[in-house]
Amino acid sequence: MRRVKLDRIDRRILRDLQDNGRMTNVELANRAGISAPPCLRRVRALEEAGFIRGYHAEVAPEHLGFTVTIYAHVGLTSQAEADLARFEQMVGQWPEVRECHMLMGEADFLLKIVAKDWDAFQRFLTSKLTPAPLVSNVKTALVIRTRKRLPGVPIDEAPEDDDEDEVEEG
Amino acid sequence: MRRVKLDRIDRRILRDLQDNGRMTNVELANRAGISAPPCLRRVRALEEAGFIRGYHAEVAPEHLGFTVTIYAHVGLTSQAEADLARFEQMVGQWPEVRECHMLMGEADFLLKIVAKDWDAFQRFLTSKLTPAPLVSNVKTALVIRTRKRLPGVPIDEAPEDDDEDEVEEG
DNA sequence: ATAGGGCAAGCAAGATCATTGCGTAAATCT
DNA sequence: AGATTTACGCAATGATCTTGCTTGCCCTAT
Numbered sequence: 001m002r003r004v005k006l007d008r009i010d011r012r013i014l015r016d017l018q019d020n021g022r023m024t025n026v027e028l029a030n031r032a033g034i035s036a037p038p039c040l041r042r043v044r045a046l047e048e049a050g051f052i053r054g055y056h057a058e059v060a061p062e063h064l065g066f067t068v069t070i071y072a073h074v075g076l077t078s079q080a081e082a083d084l085a086r087f088e089q090m091v092g093q094w095p096e097v098r099e100c101h102m103l104m105g106e107a108d109f110l111l112k113i114v115a116k117d118w119d120a121f122q123r124f125l126t127s128k129l130t131p132a133p134l135v136s137n138v139k140t141a142l143v144i145r146t147r148k149r150l151p152g153v154p155i156d157e158a159p160e161d162d163d164e165d166e167v168e169e170g
Numbered sequence: 171m172r173r174v175k176l177d178r179i180d181r182r183i184l185r186d187l188q189d190n191g192r193m194t195n196v197e198l199a200n201r202a203g204i205s206a207p208p209c210l211r212r213v214r215a216l217e218e219a220g221f222i223r224g225y226h227a228e229v230a231p232e233h234l235g236f237t238v239t240i241y242a243h244v245g246l247t248s249q250a251e252a253d254l255a256r257f258e259q260m261v262g263q264w265p266e267v268r269e270c271h272m273l274m275g276e277a278d279f280l281l282k283i284v285a286k287d288w289d290a291f292q293r294f295l296t297s298k299l300t301p302a303p304l305v306s307n308v309k310t311a312l313v314i315r316t317r318k319r320l321p322g323v324p325i326d327e328a329p330e331d332d333d334e335d336e337v338e339e340g
Numbered sequence: 341a342t343a344g345g346g347c348a349a350g351c352a353a354g355a356t357c358a359t360t361g362c363g364t365a366a367a368t369c370t
Numbered sequence: 371a372g373a374t375t376t377a378c379g380c381a382a383t384g385a386t387c388t389t390g391c392t393t394g395c396c397c398t399a400t
Contacts (some may be wrong), residue, residue, distance in 0.1 A: 021225035055191035095324035152267035
């Protein structure tokens with residue numbers, strides 16, 4: 001069980017990579033105030049330790065024909081863990097569903113769904129989601145516009161307390 | 171007004187970069203079946219045309235101490251466009267709010283909020299969001315777990331109809 | 341048909357970047 | 371204090387990025 005601590009340099013690296021995932025290692029190093037080799041070693045260590053789950057291009061949905069984004073609240077008929085997992089496994093196979101969050105309270109989920117147009121979403125809703133087993137009720141909310149869309153979390157230069165963040169690695 | 175069309179190669183590039191934003195251009199080119207130079211030119215063109223909004227490292231919130239994720243439905247007292255914009259401008263300045271989606275129907279928003287712990291979220295809620303001007307009512311939903319978190323949109327090898335996607339660029 | 345223009349691909353070369361090995365300094369532990 | 375660990379920086383190698391140039395293809399207008 002190795003411990004990984006984050007100092008100011010690590011946080012700066014994470015912040016910069018969260019903001020620009022294709023930043024070159026040399027620029028990353030310059031911003032962090034160290035030379036390239038240790039900077040790359042830190043990045044690799046952060047990846048290994050699970051601080052960085054991956055890198056993704058942020059594509060414009062409307063440019064690819066996806067004009068409809070919906071958030072759907074889904075209530076289930078059962079809240080047994082096996083049923084919750086079965087539902088998650090099912091939505092995991094639907095490409096229209098991009099995110100699946102289990103919410104506090106009764107057995108319900110919040111799904112983020114994208115579709116090319118309203119008709120395609122209706123087809124998904126009526127032929128896939130609503131008739132699915134375990135699904136009790138579905139409430140959908142169409143997204144009109146999105147004015148803020150920041151990735152991940154806010155990463156300050158320094159943590160609020162004096163200690164450094166640390167995390168256990170399996 | 172330049173037109174940009176997407177062929178199978180462009181879609182493959184977008185799909186691969188959405189999946190791995192740090193894929194090298196040579197591997198991207200190999201997967202797409204073309205050589206590196208035209209592949210890089212396509213990537214640049216896709217960026218210029220707005221198909222790619224940016225690149226981001228996906229960081230693990232809990233590793234950085236953010237153990238709480240909340241979705242909040244916020245209803246406003248006014249749905250005049252100026253007030254909606256004012257609300258969006260306000261949440262834009264709150265680092266805890268990562269996403270702000272305006273929903274269909276009455277003037278309400280869906281916010282994605284992250285916080286280091288439940289207490290920090292309570293402070294945000296009671297000292298920032300709830301007392302803010304225009305805010306009528308707030309309903310929060312704590313995220314227990316997230317089992318699906320895919321970026322962007324599903325990108326197939328070929329579009330459903332025979333035509334190629336095209337988009338206007340300003 | 342055939343010549344000309346417009347794309348887009350591939351090759352090649354130079355510049356930049358990533359990556360490794362090695363030596364050294366600072367911090368930690370005994 | 372001495373030993374150990376850790377992480378930095380330098381230097382060198384290999385890979386990648388990037389640009390200019392040339393070639394081939396398709397479309398269009400003679």
